[in-house]
Amino acid sequence: MAALFGSRVRKLRTAAGLTQAELGTKTHVVGSRITQIERTSGAKPTLELARALDAALGADNLLVDLWPYVYREAFPDWSRKFMAYSERAVFIGEYASHVVPGLLQTEEYARAVLRVGVTLSSEEQLEERLSARMGRQERLGSDDRPVLWVVLDEAVLRRPIGGHAVMREQLARLLDVAAERHITVQVLPFEQGEHDAMGGSLTVLTLPDGSDVAYTEGAHYGQLIEDPDEVRKFSLTYDRLRAAALPPLMSLGMIRSVMEGNHRGAKVPSRSERRRVAQEQLQQSGGRQLRGGGGRVPRRRPRP
Numbered sequence: 001m002a003a004l005f006g007s008r009v010r011k012l013r014t015a016a017g018l019t020q021a022e023l024g025t026k027t028h029v030v031g032s033r034i035t036q037i038e039r040t041s042g043a044k045p046t047l048e049l050a051r052a053l054d055a056a057l058g059a060d061n062l063l064v065d066l067w068p069y070v071y072r073e074a075f076p077d078w079s080r081k082f083m084a085y086s087e088r089a090v091f092i093g094e095y096a097s098h099v100v101p102g103l104l105q106t107e108e109y110a111r112a113v114l115r116v117g118v119t120l121s122s123e124e125q126l127e128e129r130l131s132a133r134m135g136r137q138e139r140l141g142s143d144d145r146p147v148l149w150v151v152l153d154e155a156v157l158r159r160p161i162g163g164h165a166v167m168r169e170q171l172a173r174l175l176d177v178a179a180e181r182h183i184t185v186q187v188l189p190f191e192q193g194e195h196d197a198m199g200g201s202l203t204v205l206t207l208p209d210g211s212d213v214a215y216t217e218g219a220h221y222g223q224l225i226e227d228p229d230e231v232r233k234f235s236l237t238y239d240r241l242r243a244a245a246l247p248p249l250m251s252l253g254m255i256r257s258v259m260e261g262n263h264r265g266a267k268v269p270s271r272s273e274r275r276r277v278a279q280e281q282l283q284q285s286g287g288r289q290l291r292g293g294g295g296r297v298p299r300r301r302p303r304p
Contacts, residue, residue, distance in 0.1 A: 001069040010038040012057040027052035047135035091206035095151045109170040112162030149184045157258045171259035186245035196237045
């Protein structure tokens with residue numbers, strides 16, 4: 001597929017009457033990078049570069065559509081369709097039980113996470129997976145960016161993936177991205193106890209047509225759920241998780257406390273205190289009142 005991608009770039013470039021250097025200028029890369037893509041040598045193209053090539057060559061999203069398949073050998077079968085759905089989603093709701101979700105990982109944190117996968121076969125494959133993961137993050141800054149709502153288990157904050165320096169940088173990134181209007185970060189504290197999603201991570205995607213799909217993932221497996229009745233069950237589980245989690249402001253305070261090394265100082269508020277703060281935040285944002293017993297929280301949708 002990488003060879004097919006390169007072949008299409010070469011044919012489109014030739015049809016447009018452009019040299020490799022000229023196409024490189026239009027896409028803000030050196031001409032030798034275009035040569036590498038056309039000859040299937042060097043690093044594979046990022047999603048951002050695929051979009052730039054599409055625009056420069058008037059390819060009508062052909063190269064963007066091909067891009068996920070360029071990395072098909074780098075990822076297990078069960079993750080590829082989920083990645084394709086994610087690229088189209090207008091809302092992404094994630095519960096992460098063990099590690100920071102890929103969309104919010106720093107490069108060094110992602111490298112440490114990807115290095116321990118049992119499906120990893122070589123250093124080259126590691127670099128391919130890392131490049132693909134970093135490329136998918138570019139959508140968060142694009143015009144068609146999705147609303148992203150992440151619930152992190154407290155264990156995600158406590159486990160020093162990659163060492164303390166890498167972890168500190170990762171926690172700082174969480175604080176930075178949470179300032180974006182389209183990104184919400186919450187923490188589900190240990191004090192909350194057992195819940196329906198223990199043992200794995202859960203993602204719920206809302207597609208442009210309003211339909212939902214769900215995805216569950218463990219350390220070495222994943223499952224895409226498309227049946228509407230089953231997806232509704234997972235959506236309810238996710239809504240209960242974010243209703244049970246600390247309100248966003250308290251969550252950021254906990255992340256900051258862990259980042260600063262004040263583990264014992266990361267005091268978890270009582271349930272009544274969390275409910276009071278959550279209610280105040282909902283009222284300030286014009287949201288509806290929380291219902292008792294962890295009722296369904298209105299799903300956040302993209303702004304028109």
